[in-house]
Amino acid sequence: AQSVSQHNHHVILSEAASLELGCNYSYGGTVNLFWYVQYPGQHLQLLLKYFSGDPLVKGIKGFEAEFIKSKFSFNLRKPSVQWSDTAEYFCAVYTGGYQKVTFGTGTKLQVIP
């Protein structure tokens, strides 16, 4: 079965620090990749996605992610976090073989002012 791993369960950063959240998946075929974010008290929403083309994708609020096929990874980055980035972040992978999306276990990010 396909699996998605997010190794960082809880990350605490000071404002202006750089962020990188890891996401690895197990499927070797064609994938669609997503990062979703859940701000406190808000709906889960799309942060960014990769379907094809440039493996470096940019999303909302200055976030970006890089698809590295050889490493089965889709890590999320932001050069300088803000207090408002405090949220839970979920990586998700769609594979044609299984024809469904699998979510990672999530990473809670806490940004300290």
Next chain:
Amino acid sequence: DGGITQSPKYLFRKEGQNVTLSCEQNLNHDAMYWYRQDPGQGLRLIYYSQIVNDFQKGDIAEGYSVSREKKESFPLTVTSAQKNPTAFYLCASSPGGSSDTQYFGPGTRLTVL
């Protein structure tokens, strides 16, 4: 406003009772999904429906049932057979099936006493 509504926000039930969670969308999306979110486990797919009058089991369908009689509605019934029903339930929809971006509702927190 277009979106997904879930009701109620909080639901309490006695053990042994079936309970139905509502999910309605006015986005004209064909596909709809139900997830269960537990701390540290991310989102796990319960059921999904790609089109009206059709649905498939997800990864944790045991003890749950769904129907898809209308495009805009995808109710989830948590039956007494579900061994650990207390959880946060999220409904989502997507325009282009499982490979596409999903749009989430606000969720229903079910507590079984």
